[in-house]
Amino acid sequence: MTASVEPGVAEFGPSDFTYLHSDGPGAPVHWGMLLTLGDGATLTLDAVRERVAQRAGRYELFRIGVRGGRDEAPEIVVADQVDVPAHVTEVHVDGDLHEQVAALLSEPLPQPRPYWHLTLVTAPAAQYVLLKVHHSLSDGIAGAAFSALLADGSDDDLASFDRFATSPRFRVGTPDDEVLANARAAFEKQWMDGEDGRAWPTLTSSGRRETAAFSASTRDLRRIARAHGASVHEFLVAAIGRVVSIAPPVSDGPQASNIRVTLPVTLDPEFRHTGNAVAVSLLNLPGDEPDLDAQIARARAELTLINDENLGLALAAVDDAPPIEWSDMRTIVAESMKRMSPDLHIGINPGFTRVRSMLGRDIVESTAMSPLIGYSFSVTGLVLGNRTTLGIVADPAALPGYPARFVDVLTEVIGES
Template sequence: MTSPVELAPADCTYLHLDTARSPMHWAMVLELAPGPRLHLDEVRARVRERVRLYDLFRLGVRNGRWRRAEAVLAERVDIDKHVTGAEYRDDADLHRQLAARHETALPRPEPLWHITLFTPAGTGVQYVLLRVHHALSDGIAGAAFAALLADGGPEQLTEFERFATTPRYRIPSIDPEVLKESKAAFEDQWKAGRSGRDWPELTRSGRREVALTSASTRDLRRAARNHGASVHEFLLAAIGRTLSLAPPRDTSSELLRVTLPVTHDQGFRHTGNAVLVSLVNLLGAEPALDRQLERARAELAFVAAKRPELSLAATDDAPKIPWPVHRAIANASMRRMSPDIHIGINPGFSQVRAVLGTPIAALTPISPLVGYSFSVTGLILGGRTSFGIVTDPAALADGYAATFAGNFDRVLREAAEREGAHP
């Protein structure tokens, strides 16, 4: 293995936060349309053909916990190890297997991604699970990894290049006055969410549960329009309402401290990580959607105006300190932030919608639990918006991921069916 690049500070953040019980990889679940089943050998052959397209696919990390991380390029990728197959009995079994893999760290210093082809034991459709360490890529730049599988010739595959070949994203120094205002805004948000919270904390169990659901993008837009809201405002409010109607362990948390990802790259043309974290405080015991919308709208307006996410930006001019010290500081900062939940609403980019001739019926993102015990991540891609739910069952109780998914479906349906007064 050789050393190709120096990881950017934002990339290293996810190495600092990574532990054996809380691995920092995100995942994408591809649901394949009904039809002839793919064979594992076919998938491996496609990946073997594509893995040399970009250095990103051969990028791994040596060390990175208590010893300084070193980016390394594999001379050869063992495709049989990186692309594996599994059988599932039903949806519940599939979700259990997805959760088991979400709990399992990707081995170092091998390239930090893995693909699993899930095939039903009886009737049903196939799924592909792609896992990628967050140090390699955030969810937006993660579109590059679609090139490992997606159908298309060189011309079609060029759409992925901007996420694989640009320099790793770096955040320059921030104007002192802007940073001062950002830090004050972040502190205001943190203080506002300090009381009235009773959400169960992430445990050290290392256990995860996963649930998947989706909705028509057209229905979501209609529901948002019915309530005079943007889709982003509406989804935050709908999640707040769902958690209020069916909280875990019958808790009643007045407020929910939420980490909300905000990209620093408005051009969406980066490799690596350009995501920053903002804090918003949603209502945790408010079943009225309109009240939830008022709060979501105000919180998003505050974030847009004050940009609190800049206060924690891993900039290129940050002081150079020993790796173990930096890791300790990163983890102490996360403990101090003490978020309850994570909500990500992401745009989709790919126009390639098939793998080895089989159409992709749905793409669902799954996020790691970074200091919080509950995460819901949405992907708006064409006519379908998908949601990946991840929970710590030791904190929220067994089965809560599926419970939330069912209640969330109902909340979205009810909102879409309402005849709004807004034009």
């Protein structure tokens, strides 16, 4: 069941394999995108399936799946066509939206079918679409290609997604030896600097997820950030630091004075790739600093360090690495994550799509949600046009009820600012 693809699109590389090494029972490694639809005629499942059927042949990327990839090396499987009914389903929600979203994010994507799924979520007063894509297939930036499955627009409009679907899979290449050595040394120092004073609840093997979402005007966030002499990126990281400082997840235990954060950075400055160009860098935030301006100063210093020292290169899968058996590499990845032992994840990402409607319904908000890879709490920001959203994902066995509480306090923090 194979077919030809554009050169490179189905040729997974080391960065893509990392997410297969990280996947496992109770730890599904797919990201999610929740689209909130504006007012209009109720969409039917048949209408959504019809649109996807029209678009599923546009890119071979949509037909790529994986067989294996846990205990043994993966086989990349390219289907002759997409089984649309299997990949596009519907759920009806009468209660809490995020309970349903969390349940859907907890379900792994089946192999070896193409590694994505769409769910039309119909509630009494609103409709949503949840897209799930396995991280080995695409990072969030290249994931913009999946907008072409649903977006309204002409062929010229949809062509804006081509760079995320037909480019070769990203490769790190072979960095300069001195640059790489400096990045690794800076990473180790950052790791050591973040060791003391940690008390954040750790990820469990429950496999369950709990979600929440925050949304604000991008213009308002820029105005507030400027008032504090900060960029939006610096301000949001600092606001998160203030929230976890004044509302820690555990009220009856020790409060962390330091929070170790994994911060994704892209190694593709042109934002033109298929697959994964995301690298992990470390950022240390105060866990007991209620002053927002102090948090901003710390966030700025940490973000400057990450940029100046090319910290993302430290753990990047370079092209000239010696070949290692699949099972051994899986062990290395697991031990690396265990040693790093991050507390939470913060990603603040730009949005790339100019198409803002599907099947005649406006897409009023797009909220990204990241997998939990070693950390128990994730905040993923998406700055897209006039709205900025934060998708919150947590392990409820470690942080029961915390996502909703986090959003409530974040709303207060930004309102006070």
